[in-house]
Amino acid sequence: MSQEFVLETRGLTKEFRGFTAVDSVNLQVKEGNIHALIGPNGAGKTTLFNLLTKYLPITRGDILYRGKSIAKMKSSEIARLGVVRSFQISAVFPHMTVLENVRVALQRPMGNSFHFWKHEKVLNQLNDRAMDLLESVGLEEYADNITVELPYGRKRALELATTLAMEPTIMLLDEPTQGMGLEDVDRVTELIRKAAVGRTILMVEHNLRVVSKLCNQVTVLARGTVIAEGDYASVSANPQVKEAYMGSEADEEQETAS
């Protein structure tokens, strides 16, 4: 019955010592959508991400992947199912080369990841595929650089390539354009659009311009609950959403003023 949803939550709740960060959220992510999760700061977006991928234990509720509960699985098992997440802060392996970053993601299905007696050159057979992935995000000429030397925007592109190497069915991107200059934002937006072909994406995003350009479904979260759902136009016209955003912006103005 819920097969059309790749990912679904039912009454998902997370409490931290009496504070309810995520409050009985019912989220449904449809196959093939680029689904945005937006909301003011502290709305529980990242917490929700952490629950979906079990980086945090859930207090109540259920998470379904293609109709089957994954609430009791480990993070690594969920990743192996094809639900692969990225992180708010660029998640790369800083002292490995760009190529090695992608290769680590390709390596696991080879089944030799515990083979401590084999030489690492057996991994070279993955180089071609790794290069193809790097090419798809425009990083092929940086393949041999140590990752820490890359500028921020390229690190995020690398992160995307690494995530794609997992061949995920659904990608959870946590603020993929955060902290980027305008030029980088456009490039990453394009990359996400390309990556979305044949996949489902759920992304937390603050940049509403990116959301309006990219996403065909938007869920608005405020204080841990869903306050609106729909396409960008209908959601942005919703008075509750306006209030949540204006309220928080007014607060921020007060903070900067004081």
Next chain:
Amino acid sequence: MAMTETTKARVSAVQESKKAANRRRIMIYLALLAVALIAPFLAYPVFLMKILCFALFACAFNLVLGYTGLLSFGHAAFLATGGYFTGYLLSQHAVTPEVGILVGTLAAIILGTFFGLLSIRRQGIYFAMITLALAQLVFFFYLQADFTGGEDGMQGVPRGYLFGFIDLENNLSMYYFVLAVFLIGFMLIQRTIHSPFGQVLKAIRENEPRATSLGYNVDAYKLVAFVISAGLAGLAGSTKTVVFQLASLNDAHWHMSGEVILMTLVGGVGTLVGPIVGATFVLTLTHQLAQSALGDWVNVILGVVFVACVMAFRAGIVGELQKFAKKNFK
């Protein structure tokens, strides 16, 4: 597609330069090996064997601290376990030394698995505390147990005949056997680091949550690394018992867990030869000081060295040299 060709050419160019670096590394290893082969004619073999045993112990420890990012404060337990099991077998059951050493190593592997299963899910200081607590438990067990000789330790363990015919009472044969054991251990570590498994370990050390999100069950990888390290620490302890014909509570004491941290940090944590240099440095310093007028001040001086290392030379001797080489000879 022209792009693909050039990038592939670039990749192979990098592999060429990697090969050149590899050749240099092999030259250095061969030079070190040559030194190790003639060393017993220049220095007191028993002291050299002591260095080799502790160097192996420190290398094993470095596999968890430097290459997995786990601070174990209980590695003395593995050293002592190897030592006691080997000592017991050699003195009570008259097995040949290689069998005694293998069983000692196996015992350390089993103990390491047990330690690892209990502690690996904890991080940072909690991991250190659990390993310390478990090692203390093992210490008191060996203190009370009958077969260890308690506070007196196990004295007069016979070295015996290796494979039944090589007399290890001869210091020179003993030395070359210890050198062989050390090399096997060292090569295993070097291979582990440069293996598919080593790549995953590196990824885990660099960014653990990300490694998890790539589908790796990080605890399992850490556990394997920990068990390999425990096994090699046991191998070092077993071999040490054969050399000194003695297994004592000193090896199980938490001082020993601290000393191996000191050796690793002074030499250079996360570098392959750092622990060897560190063990040599610490043991030579202790040895020289013990014979000099400053004999009573050994621990104070080691403490000062440790503080200086942590505050000023955080990369250790080898680490600082590598930094220097990178800066000046690139």
